[in-house]
């Protein structure tokens with residue numbers, strides 16, 4: 001599983017961070033219980049790089065990540081999945097607050113595992129974002145089975161988490177061997193600056209330490225009781241794993 005040398009990109013990342021802060025002037029709302037501004041920047045950076053034509057987002061909440069991805073890939077078709085879209089009528093809208101749910105967004109309350117994406121011809125590249133706090137290995141298996149080669153996972157915490165993350169699974173030799181067999185790239189976006197992070201800010205994470213600039217202050221979430229840094233992770237599935245699966249699916 002290859003990763004990348006982020007230090008060589010620090011200057012480009014700093015430039016994109018300024019661009020992101022400019023875009024934040026038009027953010028649809030101040031997010032709560034969802035992606036913080038720093039992690040949403042890492043998502044924005046990656047989506048800009050991947051330029052997907054289709055995005056499936058599992059775990060939408062009020063749609064801040066949806067907005068970030070739309071800013072990065074304005075022409076991509078976006079499908080947003082969250083049980084709140086099925087249950088919304090019995091939730092208190094005044095507690096949920098404003099959402100970014102534009103009319104061209106397809107929103108469903110169905111779980112990703114039950115959606116029929118495997119039967120859909122998807123434009124290339126297509127991307128899935130999982131920010132749904134479900135155990136990660138199952139989401140990886142499901143994404144491969146449904147024909148997605150590019151996957152971003154939020155909340156891939158190394159320590160205590162609300163769900164099992166890749167850090168947990170990689171301790172199991174047989175799961176690690178399977179991951180090495182199917183994953184080409186496994187990249188964790190580093191924080192812009194050194195930070196504490198985790199459920200109780202219990203983990204030190206070394207950052208890129210790009211030059212400090214007051215204009216970027218809103219991306220420094222270190223001072224919060226729980227920082228916004230959440231180990232956003234990009235996984236590219238190997239062609240072989242992807243093709244083998246789809247050959248078998250077609251044959252069966």
Ligand SMILES: C[S@@+](CC[C@H](N)C(=O)[O-])C[C@H]1O[C@@H](n2cnc3c(N)ncnc32)[C@H](O)[C@@H]1O
Nearest residue numbers: 034035058059060061064065081082083131132
């Ligand atoms: C951390 S929030 C998502 C934050 C959002 N991406 C943002 O940027 O603000 C997690 C969301 O996952 C949703 N969720 C829980 N189980 C889910 C499932 N099985 N599939 C999709 N979403 C799920 C919750 O309803 C919640 O809205």
